[in-house]
Amino acid sequence: MRKTVIAGNWKMNMTPAKTAEFIKALAPIVAGKDKCDIVLCVPAIDIPAAVEAAKGTNIKIGAENVHFKASGAYTGEISAEMLTEAGVEYVVIGHSERRQYFGETDKTVNLRTLAALNAGLKAIVCVGETLEERELGYTETLLKYQTKMALTNVTAEQMKNVIVAYEPVWAIGTGVTATAEQADEGNGYVRAAIAEAFGADVAEATTVQYGGSMNDKNAAELLAKTNVDGGLIGGASLKTDAFTAIVDAANA
Numbered sequence: 001m002r003k004t005v006i007a008g009n010w011k012m013n014m015t016p017a018k019t020a021e022f023i024k025a026l027a028p029i030v031a032g033k034d035k036c037d038i039v040l041c042v043p044a045i046d047i048p049a050a051v052e053a054a055k056g057t058n059i060k061i062g063a064e065n066v067h068f069k070a071s072g073a074y075t076g077e078i079s080a081e082m083l084t085e086a087g088v089e090y091v092v093i094g095h096s097e098r099r100q101y102f103g104e105t106d107k108t109v110n111l112r113t114l115a116a117l118n119a120g121l122k123a124i125v126c127v128g129e130t131l132e133e134r135e136l137g138y139t140e141t142l143l144k145y146q147t148k149m150a151l152t153n154v155t156a157e158q159m160k161n162v163i164v165a166y167e168p169v170w171a172i173g174t175g176v177t178a179t180a181e182q183a184d185e186g187n188g189y190v191r192a193a194i195a196e197a198f199g200a201d202v203a204e205a206t207t208v209q210y211g212g213s214m215n216d217k218n219a220a221e222l223l224a225k226t227n228v229d230g231g232l233i234g235g236a237s238l239k240t241d242a243f244t245a246i247v248d249a250a251n252a
């Protein structure tokens with residue numbers, strides 16, 4: 001059975017004080033809702049506050065990026081060891097905003113994924129096509145390529161700590177959600193790529209999330225699809241009510 005994972009991606013939102021307030025308010029509401037794992041991926045500066053506030057709850061804390069080197073002259077970057085020591089369990093890698101604004105490539109996504117996995121972190125690896133790529137008919141090719149590139153040199157054993165998030169770029173932060181059918185199809189392409197690289201058993205066991213304007217209104221329909229094993233949620237993860245409703249949909 002694949003684990004359903006509902007993960008918030010806060011992006012560059014929330015201060016440490018707001019982080020503590022948010023998690024303290026959310027924790028009692030989602031307590032016991034254990035049909036899914038609940039993760040909040042927060043800005044680096046918010047990690048200590050998030051880890052402290054989440055202690056003793058069923059909320060797990062993630063980071064939004066990790067560097068691929070263990071240490072060195074990489075100003076502004078954060079290593080996997082720094083994250084694990086701070087109590088982080090998950091990390092988002094290759095988000096389209098990092099690919100679009102910060103020069104992230106399939107190669108660096110792969111290196112970051114390997115660094116995260118080797119340090120014992122769970123990697124939430126993002127893949128997704130732009131609208132232009134979709135309209136040109138490249139969605140399947142691109143999703144399979146990005147998935148395989150991101151997972152190069154990952155072992156079948158390490159795949160237990162990999163989540164892939166299918167996030168169509170045109171649906172992120174736009175309010176335009178993929179239809180449940182499009183989400184299921186995209187996630188299916190990702191799963192097929194995992195099967196080609198690691199075999200059917202690994203593919204069947206890997207959590208593949210959908211992300212892109214998932215909210216309290218559309219979550220149930222998206223999560224009902226066979227290939228949708230959870231969500232990576234931006235905007236709606238910043239609102240206790242909306243995020244709780246998505247967790248509820250995953251627990252229905």
Ligand code: PEP
Nearest residue numbers: 172173211212213234235
């Ligand atoms: C995201 O940041 O990964 C995301 C899917 O954002 P949103 O839910 O706001 O579209």
